[in-house]
Amino acid sequence: MGQLKKVGVLTSGGDAPGMNAAIRAVVRAAICSNMEVMGITQGYYGMIHDKMRPMTSKSVSNIIHKGGTILKSARSEEFRTKEGREQAYNNLEKHGIDCLVVIGGDGTFNGARIFGHECNIPIVGVPGTIDNDLFGTDYTIGYDTALNTVVDAVDKIRDTASAHNRIFFVEVMGRDAGFLALRSGIASGAEAILVPEIDMDFKQLYTYLEKGHNKNKSSSIVIVAEGEKINGGAIMLAEKIKKEYPNFDPRVTILGHIQRGGSPSAFDRVTASRMGVSAIEALNDGQRNVMLGLVNKGIVLVPFNQALKHKKQLNPGLLELTRVLSI
Numbered sequence: 001m002g003q004l005k006k007v008g009v010l011t012s013g014g015d016a017p018g019m020n021a022a023i024r025a026v027v028r029a030a031i032c033s034n035m036e037v038m039g040i041t042q043g044y045y046g047m048i049h050d051k052m053r054p055m056t057s058k059s060v061s062n063i064i065h066k067g068g069t070i071l072k073s074a075r076s077e078e079f080r081t082k083e084g085r086e087q088a089y090n091n092l093e094k095h096g097i098d099c100l101v102v103i104g105g106d107g108t109f110n111g112a113r114i115f116g117h118e119c120n121i122p123i124v125g126v127p128g129t130i131d132n133d134l135f136g137t138d139y140t141i142g143y144d145t146a147l148n149t150v151v152d153a154v155d156k157i158r159d160t161a162s163a164h165n166r167i168f169f170v171e172v173m174g175r176d177a178g179f180l181a182l183r184s185g186i187a188s189g190a191e192a193i194l195v196p197e198i199d200m201d202f203k204q205l206y207t208y209l210e211k212g213h214n215k216n217k218s219s220s221i222v223i224v225a226e227g228e229k230i231n232g233g234a235i236m237l238a239e240k241i242k243k244e245y246p247n248f249d250p251r252v253t254i255l256g257h258i259q260r261g262g263s264p265s266a267f268d269r270v271t272a273s274r275m276g277v278s279a280i281e282a283l284n285d286g287q288r289n290v291m292l293g294l295v296n297k298g299i300v301l302v303p304f305n306q307a308l309k310h311k312k313q314l315n316p317g318l319l320e321l322t323r324v325l326s327i
């Protein structure tokens, strides 16, 4: 394949703070290497429905600090079908787009992997999800900002929890993964952390809480990942505690989509900028079907197949930390 001429860029799946910084980097790096850029709105949906516009250096001015994504995002069911992908490819051809940068999570890369093979088009992925659940990268764009949002919220909850000697169950995002829960729990001094990857039965949790209660702790925070299944999530846990141990007066806070918004942290902006530029370099080096990763502070390339095949593991040492620190 000769020199690439026109790159399409899109954001897909759940948005994450720092996606704008990544878009900015992709657009400017592409222009620097004499490529044209088309912004595709609403992810794969926009590719199927021909929602594309040319982008210039100016179209990404003043966005590095903004949350959300100027290209908008979507989860597209149509892109799962062959007809949808064919339609998408026809639109790319119509606009002369000969390569893609897709910014998103595992669903985005799975779509890209299939599309890249079917249509023989070079695609590079930039990992953007607050869940940090992609194998092959230590950090995904948006994770650091979401972490800080959670910690900020839990600090506030701690104030009211202490004022009333209460237990709070705080549910944080992470459909299938506990990265956000684990790190935010440590950073906010949680008494217990429940994640989908590790079973903690109700009795064990009660033992932790009872220990604190006997020591006259004025508050207890339990961070529960959204994907925690064995206890049925934060609401069920609180109900069960109240029923079985009436000496506790628990409350529940579900942080929800507040975790996806807000101005990206400096770390996310820098990571997004590095990855966006590296995505264009990778395309120009002839790479395809790869995701960028940040490993030991350096940029790496990970084939989509590898990133999707393996499950990123939680650091068990971090869970052990909580047990030690919450005495």
Ligand code: F6P
Pocket: 014, 105, 129, 130, 131, 173, 174, 175, 226, 260
């Ligand atoms: O994938 C990121 C994420 O924020 C998950 O943590 C969460 O389960 C999901 O997206 C929510 O998606 P939606 O906004 O489509 O409901």
